[in-house]
Amino acid sequence: MRKAFHALLAICLMLIFTGCSVSTEEAIDSAISTFYESFDAEPAEANTKTEQMEFSLAQGFELVEESDYNVLVKRENQLYVLFFNPSEQDDSLVNLERDREYEEEAIRFEVEEREGVVGYLTIVPEEEEMMMVIVGIGGKKVTTITSRQHLEASVEAMTEMIHSIDYTSEA
Numbered sequence: 195m196r197k198a199f200h201a202l203l204a205i206c207l208m209l210i211f212t213g214c215s216v217s218t219e220e221a222i223d224s225a226i227s228t229f230y231e232s233f234d235a236e237p238a239e240a241n242t243k244t245e246q247m248e249f250s251l252a253q254g255f256e257l258v259e260e261s262d263y264n265v266l267v268k269r270e271n272q273l274y275v276l277f278f279n280p281s282e283q284d285d286s287l288v289n290l291e292r293d294r295e296y297e298e299e300a301i302r303f304e305v306e307e308r309e310g311v312v313g314y315l316t317i318v319p320e321e322e323e324m325m326m327v328i329v330g331i332g333g334k335k336v337t338t339i340t341s342r343q344h345l346e347a348s349v350e351a352m353t354e355m356i357h358s359i360d361y362t363s364e365a
Contacts, residue, residue, distance in 0.1 A: 221342045222302055222317060225349040229315040229329065232353035233306055240358055246280065250358035252351045267355075274338045274352065280361045282333020284311045289330045301325070315349065331356050 216224075238250035244260045251257070251267060258273070259266040265276040282288055290305065296318050297303045304315040316328040320339055327345065328337045329352040336352040 224346040279333035284332035286332040
């Protein structure tokens with residue numbers, strides 16, 4: 195009787211936990227919606243300044259390292275690399291064309307073209323159920339490795355960063 199109760203309890207817990215978790219497809223769909231919605235939102239106010247630009251970092255993020263045309267930021271143990279080229283406008287295709295190398299292996303490769311802006315989102319499977327995510331607009335892009343559970347939040351933070359970039363006069 196006791197074994198049957200434990201088995202039933204284990205099955206119930208498994209159903210609860212699997213029923214509450216987000217599927218990979220749901221996480222990807224949410225991330226894609228977040229990406230597209232970011233084009234309609236007002237850019238966040240810059241709260242971080244480097245030698246070459248100002249941009250917004252979401253709460254919990256910290257600037258780790260800065261070099262020419264690259265900024266490394268992190269939230270907890272997740273790293274994000276922000277690449278930028280002030281010479282490339284928001285409608286530049288340089289990064290998009292370079293990142294098309296991931297298109298065949300990508301779970302999703304989304305491109306959004308609006309007046310004066312070309313943006314893209316790439317989600318590529320990695321080892322151990324992780325995903326490489328790239329969000330780009332013109333000459334700017336952010337790359338990270340994230341889990342299914344953090345995919346939407348990662349894309350939200352990445353789009354906030356990239357839409358808020360304002361180059362300083364020294365750039």
